[in-house]
Amino acid sequence: MDVSQFPSPSFILEEEKLVANLEKIAGVQAAADIHIILALKAFSMWPMFPLVGKYLTGATASSLGEARLIFEEMGVKAHTYSPAYLPEEFTDLLKYSSHLTFNSLSQFHQFQEEINSSKVSAGLRVNPEYSEVETDLYNPASPIGRLGETRPNLPDTLPQGIDGLHFHTLCESSSHTFERTLAVFEEKFSTYFPQLKWVNFGGGHLMTRADYDRDHLVTVLKAFKARHPHLQVIMEPGSAIAWQTGFLLTRVLDIVENHGVKTAILDVS
Numbered sequence: 001m002d003v004s005q006f007p008s009p010s011f012i013l014e015e016e017k018l019v020a021n022l023e024k025i026a027g028v029q030a031a032a033d034i035h036i037i038l039a040l041k042a043f044s045m046w047p048m049f050p051l052v053g054k055y056l057t058g059a060t061a062s063s064l065g066e067a068r069l070i071f072e073e074m075g076v077k078a079h080t081y082s083p084a085y086l087p088e089e090f091t092d093l094l095k096y097s098s099h100l101t102f103n104s105l106s107q108f109h110q111f112q113e114e115i116n117s118s119k120v121s122a123g124l125r126v127n128p129e130y131s132e133v134e135t136d137l138y139n140p141a142s143p144i145g146r147l148g149e150t151r152p153n154l155p156d157t158l159p160q161g162i163d164g165l166h167f168h169t170l171c172e173s174s175s176h177t178f179e180r181t182l183a184v185f186e187e188k189f190s191t192y193f194p195q196l197k198w199v200n201f202g203g204g205h206l207m208t209r210a211d212y213d214r215d216h217l218v219t220v221l222k223a224f225k226a227r228h229p230h231l232q233v234i235m236e237p238g239s240a241i242a243w244q245t246g247f248l249l250t251r252v253l254d255i256v257e258n259h260g261v262k263t264a265i266l267d268v269s
Contacts, residue, residue, distance in 0.1 A: 003249055009268040010249045013045060017245040021208040022055035025240065028207060028214050029056070032221035034233040037079055039203045040066050042238025049074040052241070060236045064089045067096035079200070079234065081125065081166065083146065085111065094118050101125050101166045101200065104149055108159060116161045123164035123200065124149060130184040131169040132177050141169040151188045163197040165189055170204025172239060175217035178205060182224065198232040205237045
């Protein structure tokens with residue numbers, strides 16, 4: 001590839017590599033009969049949204065701007081999640097969302113009347129308190145973490161209007177890590193499943209990495225669906241979408257050296 005034709009700095013996406021990733025992910029989606037959606041936090045190059053929409057069933061947003069972007073550029077309503085929602089934006093957020101997940105029961109109760117009077121399907125993020133992420137800073141399943149309700153905090157029956165449960169504790173993880181995480185989630189929260197319409201297994205499924213076992217993932221998902229056939233399964237892989245599909249083009253503008261250490265100054269600072 002002749003990179004001289006591109007301005008610096010630029011993100012260069014190789015479309016054929018993106019298509020190859022999407023075909024792999026769509027293969028899992030079809031084989032397991034689930035819904036896989038795009039997570040904007042990992043890939044938000046919106047000119048590619050029409051292409052992504054040919055393979056996946058939607059996208060997930062974490063703000064009003066992202067939800068609107070999905071609606072306008074992909075032509076679908078967003079699966080929306082945020083740790084907290086702004087009251088002044090909530091009505092507009094509902095216009096662009098098909099599913100909306102709350103981080104806590106207190107947030108759900110704050111907006112319960114408005115969301116129950118809409119056509120948006122409400123969910124609750126839960127914390128299974130299990131994660132194989134080794135860096136504490138990146139571990140969303142800490143028992144004292146802020147992301148999702150732990151089982152001891154929940155009542156025996158979920159409030160009316162909650163259709164789904166969502167967890168996200170993976171980070172560029174394997175299908176086997178997902179399998180172990182799913183077992184904990186099921187053990188702690190399956191008593192709620194009869195009340196639900198859907199479950200969202202979040203992101204962190206790096207299913208386009210060369211060593212990822214997609215066949216095993218399909219087997220795990222099929223087994224779950226066999227145990228709970230009434231539940232729609234949603235996954236939202238992030239980095240898997242654009243994994244190794246391009247590069248950042250930049251220039252070295254200067255090299256600064258101090259005490260024998262050279263530092264390149266780039267035009268992406």
